[in-house]
Every structure is written in C-alpha cells, then in structure tokens.
Amino acid sequence: MQKIAILCSGGDVSGMNAALKRFVEYTQAKGFMPYFIYDGFEGLIDNKIVRAKYSDVAGIITRGGTVIRSSRSERFMEKSYRLRAIDNLHSHDISSVIVLGGDGSFKGMQKLIQESNICFSGIPATIDNDIAGTEYCLGVDTALNIIKNAIDAVRDTASSFSRAFVIETMGRECGYLALVSALTGGVEMCLIPEIPYNLDNYKKRFMKEMKEGRSYFIAVVSEALKKSDMILEWFEKEIGMESRKVVLGHTQRGGNPTVNDRLMAYRFVTSAIDGLIAGERSSVVCYNDGGFSHKDIGEIAFEKYTICTDLLKLGMEYEK
Incomplete structure (x- = not known):
C-alpha cells in the first residue's frame, strides 16, 4: 500500500486542521496509508513520523493552528540534515x-525534490x-475576519471617546491583509x-472632515512599514486628536476557521492528492479564477507575489 505523509511548516494558519482531517479521510478512501510528520521540517529531521488514524482528526476541524504542530528549521538549510530527513522518509517507505x-x-x-526520488505537493498556507x-x-479568510471584528470593536470606542486608532496588521512584506481589511472595514486611512x-494629503482631508463633524479616525497600517508609532504621533501632533495603537499580532493566525477556509482546506488537499495520484512530482496547488491547478515548484518558490491591480487601485483612493 502506498504511503503519503503531510507536514505543516512555517507560520500556522486556521484551516490547517481541516486540511489534516481531509487528508486522513481522502487518502484512505483512495487506498493509501496516511502519515503525519510532527513539528514540520524539524520533525522530519528527527523522524517524528507517525501513522495517522481517523481518531487523530476527530473533532479538530473547529480548532485553529495545527495538531501536528509546525516549525521553522535552521537545520534544514544544511544538506546533511536534509539527507537525514530523506532517509527517515525512506525508512517508512513514504513515497509522497x-x-x-x-x-x-x-x-x-524544492531542495528535497532535487535530492531525492520522493514526490512532493505544496499547499499555500499563510495569512500573508x-x-x-x-x-x-x-x-x-479567517485572519481577515479576525481583523474585521477588531476594527468593528475599535470603532465603538473610537467614536465614544473621539479618538484616532492605529490598527497594525500582520503581513511581513505584503500589504494584502491591511488593504482588504481597510477596504471592507470602512476605515479612513x-x-x-x-x-x-x-x-499632507491625508491631513488636508482629515481637517476638512473634522470641520464637517467627524470626531474619530481609524487607520490600518501594515507591519511591513514599521510606521505605526509614527502615525500615532502624527495623529496627535498634526491632527490634534488623542490616539491609541492596537497591534493585533498573532491573534490573526488563530481562531475558529471560517466556512471558506474549511472548504478551501478540503479542496486544496483533494487537489494535492489527486495530483500525486496523477503523477505530479514537484508541484504547488494554486487557486485562480475559481479553479485549482498544479504549478511547478520553480514557478512559485522564487517568484515575488504582487497584489492584483484592481485592489491596488481601490487602495489608492484613500488619499483623494
């Protein structure tokens, strides 16, 4: 019986547990034997590879994070540790x-693909x-809903105290979370x-709005800019409004997965397993225009992501 394993690597996201549940159920339905690799690539190096059973995924779909845990592995950058990881997979007769x-x-x-005969399929899982x-x-989607709830809650106190609030979102070097949250949260900056x-453009607009009766402002700032404290001071010194900062931090990575993330987990895993069955050896499952496709790892790992033009155009309207 062919054996397939799954691991979570890097930052955890809500929906990973839903993916693990689908993985166990769908692999067994297709006649394969599922394995969990605990603690990501670190666990792969340390041979934390365990046969997965239905009981392992019972009741986990509502939980954020990942029950098999995740990690960031510096050891994995060294070839000797990668070769140990490959040997561990071979010792369990895991082929995918x-x-x-x-x-x-x-x-x-991609490094493992180049150094072994094992097939790999990637599923994009990052709130960024x-x-x-x-x-x-x-x-x-879960992260965006957490931010939405925070913006809605902050608006209540902002309006009650006539304050400005600076809400900092995650995103590393990408402003996607901040942009979509701002557009859907009705914020002013x-x-x-x-x-x-x-x-200066913001100041001109804000001063005009205050003359017309506006008594509070909400700004969403991406952590990538490292400007939250500066914007807080700007509100107080230039706009003349008492201000507070809210750093949402890792709350954005947890929480009960939304319906959309549960469904996407189901569909991503199904596509990944179907691809492996069809002979895909080194692909990432991608979602575009309402459908799924397999793209070579080389097209994905070293290309820079850009936010779609339509969203950026909407974001440019804030200074008008």
Missing part, C-alpha cells in the same frame, strides 16, 4: 509528501497571502508598502 506552508517552506520542499501563482492561501502615501 504534502507540505502546507509559505514560500520558505516551498524552497525547502503572498505566494506567487495563487490568488488565495489557506488561512487568509490605509498604509501599505505597495502604495506610496503622502501624509
């Missing part, structure tokens, strides 16, 4: 591995939504690395 992670995880996956070749990454901004 599914990797849930981001671009760093896929670069590690910054993987080239795919419109959507697992976990993004959005600052992301992809769009140049001019604070």
